[in-house]
Amino acid sequence: GEDVEQSLFLSVREGDSSVINCTYTDSSSTYLYWYKQEPGAGLQLLTYIFSNMDMKQDQRLTVLLNKKDKHLSLRIADTQTGDSAIYFCAESSISSGSARQLTFGSGTQLTVLP
């Protein structure tokens, strides 16, 4: 079955860049997502990328996709204390007539140190 893996923890200094990595196994994945979960809250989509793209940039966020290696990364530039949260990588495939089912990784706890 599908599997999405992430490291559990990452600590960075405020102002530095953060890079959160993710690997997945489903070669038919069409969309890959990064979600953010703040304490006491549900998941909120940060960004997504189509599988035919290599990179997507959105303000401080840069997503890199290596489809050959099934590797996805999220880079946060100029990391702020407000970026401290759990970041989930997720993948899904289009299945005609079916609801999209997202497969999530375990989440990476990002801690931003002052």
Add this chain to the structure above:
Amino acid sequence: ETGVTQTPRHLVMGMTNKKSLKCEQHLGHNAMYWYKQSAKKPLELMFVYNFKEQTENNSVPSRFSPECPNSSHLFLHLHTLQPEDSALYLCASSQVRSINEAFFGQGTRLTVV
């Protein structure tokens, strides 16, 4: 506020109790999901409803019983739970065949004592 509302936010129940979790979405989506989030584990998809029809049941024990009376409401009925069922239960909705994302509620923090 994501447009997906879950109640209650917190629930403590005994192993012999019966309770229900409620989820409501006002986004016009036609698919709804229940996920379980336990510490240090991946999000676990429990149930999927597509146009009010259950399309997935990922080997969830029968002590969890979903109900989807219409495309805007989703329930999770709980009975005779175990302490290991304590977790954050997240509801989400999405638009079938849309490229857009799933929107999540804030979750219900369930503690089984």
